Amino acid sequence: MxxxxxxxxxxxxxxxxxxxxxxxxxxAFGILNLCLISAIMALGVNMQWGYAxxxxxxxxxxxxxxxxxxxLVSMAPVQEAWSAAGGDLFLSLLCLAGTIAAILYARRTVSxxxxxxxxxxxxxxxxxxxxxxxxxxxxxxxxxDPALSGYxxxxxxxxxxxxxxxxxxxxxxxxxxxxxxxxxxxxxxxxATLGISEIIIAVIKYEExxxxxxxxxxxxPRPVPYEVDLVETDWFLSAVSSLGLSxxxxxxxxxxxxCYALLFIAVLAVIMWLAERALQSPWGRMMRAIRDNRDAAAxxxxxxxxxxxxVFVLGCAVCGVAGAMLATLDGQLTPTSYIPLRYTxxxxxxxxxxxxxxxxxxxLGGFVIWFLWIQAxxxxxxxxxxxxxxxxxESGLAQHLMAGSVYMRYxxxxxxxxxxxxxxxxxxxxxx
Amino acid sequence: xxxxxxFALLSNFVIVPAIxxxxxxxxxxxxxxxxxxxxxxxxxxxxxxxxxxxxxxxLATWFLQASGVSIDPLPTALLALPVGILAAIAMALLxxxxxxxxxxxxxxxxxxxAIVSVGVMFLLAGLIRIIIGPDDQSFSDGARFxxxxxxxxxxxxxxxxxxxxxxxxITVVVALVVVAALFWFLQKTRWGKAMRxxxxxxxxxxxxxxxxxxxxxxxxxxxxxxxAIAGTLYGLDKTYKPFIFLQILLPIFAATxxxxxxxxxxxxLGGFIVAFSExxxxxxxxxxxxYLGPQDWAPEGLVQLLSTDYKFAVSFVILVAVLLxxxxxxxxxxxx
Numbered sequence: 001m002x003x004x005x006x007x008x009x010x011x012x013x014x015x016x017x018x019x020x021x022x023x024x025x026x027x028a029f030g031i032l033n034l035c036l037i038s039a040i041m042a043l044g045v046n047m048q049w050g051y052a053x054x055x056x057x058x059x060x061x062x063x064x065x066x067x068x069x070x071x072l073v074s075m076a077p078v079q080e081a082w083s084a085a086g087g088d089l090f091l092s093l094l095c096l097a098g099t100i101a102a103i104l105y106a107r108r109t110v111s112x113x114x115x116x117x118x119x120x121x122x123x124x125x126x127x128x129x130x131x132x133x134x135x136x137x138x139x140x141x142x143x144x145d146p147a148l149s150g151y152x153x154x155x156x157x158x159x160x161x162x163x164x165x166x167x168x169x170x171x172x173x174x175x176x177x178x179x180x181x182x183x184x185x186x187x188x189x190x191x192a193t194l195g196i197s198e199i200i201i202a203v204i205k206y207e208e209x210x211x212x213x214x215x216x217x218x219x220x221p222r223p224v225p226y227e228v229d230l231v232e233t234d235w236f237l238s239a240v241s242s243l244g245l246s247x248x249x250x251x252x253x254x255x256x257x258x259c260y261a262l263l264f265i266a267v268l269a270v271i272m273w274l275a276e277r278a279l280q281s282p283w284g285r286m287m288r289a290i291r292d293n294r295d296a297a298a299x300x301x302x303x304x305x306x307x308x309x310x311v312f313v314l315g316c317a318v319c320g321v322a323g324a325m326l327a328t329l330d331g332q333l334t335p336t337s338y339i340p341l342r343y344t345x346x347x348x349x350x351x352x353x354x355x356x357x358x359x360x361x362x363x364l365g366g367f368v369i370w371f372l373w374i375q376a377x378x379x380x381x382x383x384x385x386x387x388x389x390x391x392x393x394e395s396g397l398a399q400h401l402m403a404g405s406v407y408m409r410y411x412x413x414x415x416x417x418x419x420x421x422x423x424x425x426x427x428x429x430x431x432x
Numbered sequence: 433x434x435x436x437x438x439f440a441l442l443s444n445f446v447i448v449p450a451i452x453x454x455x456x457x458x459x460x461x462x463x464x465x466x467x468x469x470x471x472x473x474x475x476x477x478x479x480x481x482x483x484x485x486x487x488x489x490x491l492a493t494w495f496l497q498a499s500g501v502s503i504d505p506l507p508t509a510l511l512a513l514p515v516g517i518l519a520a521i522a523m524a525l526l527x528x529x530x531x532x533x534x535x536x537x538x539x540x541x542x543x544x545x546a547i548v549s550v551g552v553m554f555l556l557a558g559l560i561r562i563i564i565g566p567d568d569q570s571f572s573d574g575a576r577f578x579x580x581x582x583x584x585x586x587x588x589x590x591x592x593x594x595x596x597x598x599x600x601x602i603t604v605v606v607a608l609v610v611v612a613a614l615f616w617f618l619q620k621t622r623w624g625k626a627m628r629x630x631x632x633x634x635x636x637x638x639x640x641x642x643x644x645x646x647x648x649x650x651x652x653x654x655x656x657x658x659x660a661i662a663g664t665l666y667g668l669d670k671t672y673k674p675f676i677f678l679q680i681l682l683p684i685f686a687a688t689x690x691x692x693x694x695x696x697x698x699x700x701l702g703g704f705i706v707a708f709s710e711x712x713x714x715x716x717x718x719x720x721x722x723y724l725g726p727q728d729w730a731p732e733g734l735v736q737l738l739s740t741d742y743k744f745a746v747s748f749v750i751l752v753a754v755l756l757x758x759x760x761x762x763x764x765x766x767x768x
Contacts, residue, residue, distance in 0.1 A: 055547075192752055195748035198744070202745040206739065341554070408558065410554050415555065421544070
């Protein structure tokens, strides 16, 4: 730990406090919550990139899977849908399992020359068999009261449970994806993961029976109290008046955000502690050895592929947890909002700015970049105001530039990434 | 049995659109493959470069339209295309000079290049949205159709007609001309041969006295020109949407890898294969089969492999499948 770390974190804290004083505490805590989630995502990416040098550009997909888990765990089940199509869905699941088993069995027994053709034939046959049960079932589900449900719903469990489950779901997907794509060279791995993450989003977007797709799921239950209930509870009102605050509803909003922040800090602390422990353990040393000299590590008897898969799954799990937290915080799942620039590449900027291979750096990067991402809009607006000063008020150009100021954030992120890569490739807090 | 009608139906909904889309993908994939062959990295900014070239072409089109210049029935955008090409070339050379050259001198590994290209992508995305705004832009003018479905029906007396949009024909013609010129350049000219040599064996090429900086500059010029043409044609054929170009980047990568990285012929092949797969997998063959079957017979269901929603996802699946099954592509490309 260098002296720089507390200094940076202190400065970041002060900036957030300044936002609270000068803008409003609602804004400050709103930023803080997303900073915390971003920091967790950055930790996940840092495991893959910083520990093992895996270039995963599919973070968006794992985040979305976490969000999906939040829906499937916490929303109330739609009984009608289950009774209308549960049986057929179960049958299609059985067919899927059967197809996979048949393919695995065939690949073991058939001669190598025929392997590919047999696999393909089984795939096609399985596809038609599954869709025979599956398509009518999903149509029935989607027909049930489409304005309100039209999907299976979830399990109706407390939403906090969705966070570890989101991690597990993402880890499962990560294992499958890692198993098939980790053999590729770095930039191919990047393209493959980018493609896979888009496939995941497409499935969440269009399989309405599962996630309501573009109709969005709103009203995901909260792990914290609702503002409307707070302003009617006696202890809260008395606490507000004893603090000398005038507006209970605004105070309720801030209180809810603080509750979220505390939960998120707890999760971040746990993940951070585990990540640090892992990094300083013999396992962490081995991972760095594999990253820095793959062939030497392999010669020493380290199973490079298995270790890569392990760290890939861990990183995906962390991103899944963050995705579930994000959906919980938003209280909704909107598949169309998942775009690579915001959910994949932005996280990469965080990791690279913070310092690849250093967990404290990743967390700091998450904070700094998210803060800039949010504040770039007012900054951009201010910047555009300054450069359009000489223009008259009603000039078309000035108005056009003002409208474009939102997109200053892209320019800013690109500039940060390029400058860091060029002048400080180790990031703010370099690897020890 | 009614083969003529069946074929007309298929042409109108599958073959014609897929050829136009395939030509756009092929142009994009050629640009990616050339950068891959010479600079050896996956350029994530290529989609935004297409967008940038298209944007410049659109601005020039508007300027021409406002000055009353027109080459009716052809779209004005064709006149404006050189502006788009020049803008894209200027942008590519600028980014190379200020961003990529440094890493080339340091001999950084391909991942570093890829990450840096993500930075360039962000910059370009921001720049484009500030200049032209995030909304859809339609800039095609001139005649819309070469011949419409109705004309075709009148001329042939069939139940089903084929309509060909003028933009589709222009796309295919321009693509043919550009690809032919590129292949002539690579096969016949001194610099083209130097480029192929450099791509095959860098050290040997340097020993023979080939100037690497010049090769890289030519590669960027060609790649950017192709990007601008592909982007403009795509915008003409559909509409220009600034955010679509990150999405079209994946089909382009799919085409590149499917054809074999660093292989121009493969890029063209890959572009058409991806386009045809996207269109055929999501097309409902019900009416087509109904024409081929006996009288008054129609298959049950739509006979559609995947719902149209998954159109874009098809190319991602192709991409992932090719990477796993045969990462060298159809025509053996660079070794992974």
